[in-house]
Structure formats: structure tokens, C-alpha cells
Amino acid sequence: MSKATTDPIRFGTVGSPTTTPQPGTPAAIEHIRRLGMDHLEIAWVQSVRVSDETCAIIAAAARQHDVTLSVHAPYYINLNSQTSDLMQKSDERLLTAARKGFLAGARDIVFHPGSYHNQPPEQVYERAKEKLLEIRGILDEEGVTVILRPETMGKPAMFGALDEVIQLSRDIPGVLPCIDFAHLHARTCDGTMNSYDEFASIFEAIRASLGDDGLRRLHGHMSGIAWGPRGELHHLPLNEADLRYPDLMQALIDYGVSGTIAVEAPDPFHVADALVLQATYRRKRDAQPQAEEEAGEVLDA
DSSP states (O other): OOOOOOOSEEEEEESOOTTOSSSSHHHHHHHHHHTTOOEEEEEOOSOOOOOHHHHHHHHHHHHHHTOEEEEEOOSOOOTTOSSHHHHHHHHHHHHHHHHHHHHTTOOEEEEOOOBOTTSOHHHHHHHHHHHHHHHHHHHHHHTOOOEEEEBOOSSTTBSOOHHHHHHHHHHSTTBOOEEEHHHHHHHTSSSOSOSHHHHHHHHHHHHHHHHHHHHHTEEEEEOEEEEETTEEEEEEOGGGSOOOHHHHHHHHHHTTOOEEEEEOOOTTSHHHHHHHHHHHHHHHHHHHHHHHHHHHHHHHO
16 A cells, blocks of 8 residues: 655546546545555536535545545536526535535535626626625535635636636635646637746746745646637547646746645546656656756856
């Protein structure tokens, strides 16, 4: 059985690894540890149908194997729902994911924040902020101390630009962004947000608004991605995509980022891609002292 690492970034998968020998989240947690990874994002993306008793078993497995957990809440959440019925259902999905995730030992609840519905972004932001303040208030009263994480989205028509999720995090205690690096690349619709300097600009923006704590508590998603004139098309394995992930790993190291990164490449590639990212990160991290020592020798010469 592999031991937990002391890496500043804990890597894992979104959803159970396809190589997990038996069904169920507790088995997936044990398998994540056997693979040598440290994190699992539970993919409750269709609905949340889990008993409190099962949540307790999940939490115990995570503690036993020293695997951190996050939850991807159902896709059908929209902080800008256009009818009261749809909004009520959206609220309940996010609340249920947070409540059950808390019982399961998850510390971060990731969700897609919604759509503009052809409305001005500033108007949508205020509505999303009001709704998220309401939901955060309910959870706080219940003692559900998870972090709500609106995700950066891959299509310009979707609410979830980098500045929007950062501003929500600045305005609302108990909210922090989920930075999906592939989505940010696709959202540009032109192939940018895919270089060391552009990745660094993400961390600069987080630090400017949320301080160093925002970089120390990062939760991110990674994968390859196909994109077009309207942004995201679908996720891809790393070796079929143009994402410059070595540059991103270097930027994570240089900015002292810590936290978790969950990989959501399509099955059956997400395990292999998560291990590749983890190995790339460690190789670059381990090379840092040597590079700094060599630079010092040059300066002393």
C-alpha cells in the first residue's frame, strides 16, 4: 500500500478510477491510495443519492487511507435559473451535495455556476452572488463547513469567467474558486491561456484578490480539451490535446501553490493522465534545488 505524500499538490481523479476492482466510493478511495495518489473527487454529477450511513463509511475510508475528498455537485445547478421552480431545484441540488459531502468528509464542493441566458454579465453576477449568499447562509446555520467552489467554465456563454469566480470568492466567505485550467484555455476560443506566462497570470489574479491563502488552498481541474469558435467541445486525453501542462506544472511550483488537482480526462485515460501530471510535477519540483544551486554557482564564479 502506497503512503500519502507530502507534495504541496495532491493529485487524483474526478470519479472513481476505472481500474478500481469493485464498485463504491470506499473501494475507489483505497484504490487511489494503491495507485500512489492522494485525492478523489466524488462525481455526484447526475444526482446525490447516498445515505448518511454510507457517507460515514466514505469518511472513515478517506481517513484510513489519508485521501482528501472533494465533491462534484450535479451538473444541473444554475445560480441564474429563470423560473422559481428551476431555482428551487437548483438550490436543493447544491445544498444536498454540500450536506452529504460534509458527512462524507469532503472539504470542497465543486459546481457549475450557471448561464448568462443572454443577460448582461454584471446583472448575472449580482443574481449569482445573492443566491450564493443565501445558500452559504443556510449551510453556515447548519454547521456544514465545506468550501463552495464555483468552477471556471469552458464556454463564453456560461457564467464562470476567471474574474467572476474570483470575485464571488472575495465577496462571500466560505467560497473559493475551482480553477479548471482546460476550461480557461477553451473559453478564449483562440488557443491562448496556454503558456507559462498566461498560467502565471491566473495565479497573479488569485493572489491579488484572495491573497497568498488563495494560492495555498487551490482546488483545480485538469485535462486535455477540444475547443472551437464557441469554446469547449469536449475533454481529451493529454496526449491528444494541445494543453501545455509542463508549463502549468512549473507555474504551480514557482508560485508556491498548494492544494488539490483532480483530473477529468475521459475514461479510460483519467488515471494515466493523473499519474503523468503528478510525475511531471514531482520531476520539476525535485529539479528546483539543483537548478537553484547551479544558478548560485554561476553567480559566485
